[in-house]
Amino acid sequence: MDETAGPAGTGGGGGSAGGVGGDGTSTTPGTATAVDGPGGPGTPEQPGGDGGPGGAGRRAGKERRKRPLWQELPLLIGIAILLSLGIKTFFVQAFSIPSGSMQHTLEKGDRVLVDKLTPWFGAEPERGEVVVFRDPGGWLGPAPRSEGNGFVEGIRTALSTVGLLPSDDEQDLIKRVIAVGGDTVECKEGSPVRVNDVALDEPYLFPGATPCGDAPVGTVTVPKDHLWVMGDHRNDSRDSRFHVNEPSGGFVPVKNVIGRAFVIAWPLTRWDTLPVPDTFDQQGLAAGSTFGGSAGDPLGGPPAPEAAVTAVAVPLALWARRRTARRGR
Numbered sequence: 040m041d042e043t044a045g046p047a048g049t050g051g052g053g054g055s056a057g058g059v060g061g062d063g064t065s066t067t068p069g070t071a072t073a074v075d076g077p078g079g080p081g082t083p084e085q086p087g088g089d090g091g092p093g094g095a096g097r098r099a100g101k102e103r104r105k106r107p108l109w110q111e112l113p114l115l116i117g118i119a120i121l122l123s124l125g126i127k128t129f130f131v132q133a134f135s136i137p138s139g140s141m142q143h144t145l146e147k148g149d150r151v152l153v154d155k156l157t158p159w160f161g162a163e164p165e166r167g168e169v170v171v172f173r174d175p176g177g178w179l180g181p182a183p184r185s186e187g188n189g190f191v192e193g194i195r196t197a198l199s200t201v202g203l204l205p206s207d208d209e210q211d212l213i214k215r216v217i218a219v220g221g222d223t224v225e226c227k228e229g230s231p232v233r234v235n236d237v238a239l240d241e242p243y244l245f246p247g248a249t250p251c252g253d254a255p256v257g258t259v260t261v262p263k264d265h266l267w268v269m270g271d272h273r274n275d276s277r278d279s280r281f282h283v284n285e286p287s288g289g290f291v292p293v294k295n296v297i298g299r300a301f302v303i304a305w306p307l308t309r310w311d312t313l314p315v316p317d318t319f320d321q322q323g324l325a326a327g328s329t330f331g332g333s334a335g336d337p338l339g340g341p342p343a344p345e346a347a348v349t350a351v352a353v354p355l356a357l358w359a360r361r362r363t364a365r366r367g368r
Contacts, residue, residue: 151169217232
């Protein structure tokens with residue numbers, strides 16, 4: 040490491056006689072004169088030790104770098120907010136469940152974590168996933184807004200901005216993907232839901248709920264880059280079935296999907312993952328997906344865990360290597 044040289048020849052201690060390159064004299068009265076060594080004329084001390092002027096300079100520099108807590112705290116809070124905004128925007132966002140349309144998979148008041156990372160790698164929603172998506176138009180009415188004083192509303196806005204509270208003006212829904220672009224869905228009273236003529240065994244349905252009995256729609260074909268979604272509590276879910284006569288046809292554009300809900304994070308007593316049910320692994324289910332690159336295609340993108348690990352691990356590894364290289368200089 041390069042060190043800054045201090046004034047030579049003082050009697051502050053720490054110097055060695057006979058060093059290479061010295062001028063052989065002492066500049067301070069009362070100090071010993073250096074003796075010439077085999078390598079050349081002797082030098083007085085080598086400054087920069089703890090007892091010399093150089094050491095004092097380093098200690099002073101360290102003291103100057105220390106900041107009081109009241110100066111560091113705003114900086115730490117600012118960094119935390121920026122990290123939270125970055126995570127919410129690009130990686131993971133928390134959402135609160137406002138209704139019982141997904142019971143008992145999700146209960147009202149649950150907080151789920153939604154993966155927003157994998158769509159950046161080209162992955163699209165697959166059958167059986169629970170997804171959060173923006174209102175395609177007309178699925179939700181005006182968002183109710185709770186009234187409060189200005190200070191409380193300011194705190195609520197700040198917390199919703201960084202993702203710690205759900206926003207009052209976000210028009211988002213959560214449902215299970217039943218079919219993807221190119222699939223044919225058959226939803227008739229008294230029969231199970233059929234996708235590409237394959238009957239779905241749906242153990243995740245709310246006890247006593249019928250697969251399609253309260254809103255049968257017959258047979259529909261999902262357009263390219265769209266999804267057919269349904270709630271797990273079919274008798275309490277205004278899902279794709281209730282919007283077939285609207286301009287959207289009941290389908291959700293893939294571009295409206297915010298991400299896949301992959302875990303129930305709160306309350307802790309409800310903590311659980313949200314895997315794809317086995318019924319969506321049946322052979323022949325994908326036979327009707329005639330559009331190339333449609334959602335559900337295993338080549339459409341990396342699975343969520345692998346993509347997340349890759350995206351996080353690679354930058355961290357590069358950062359660690361640079362840090363190690365700097366220390367070695």
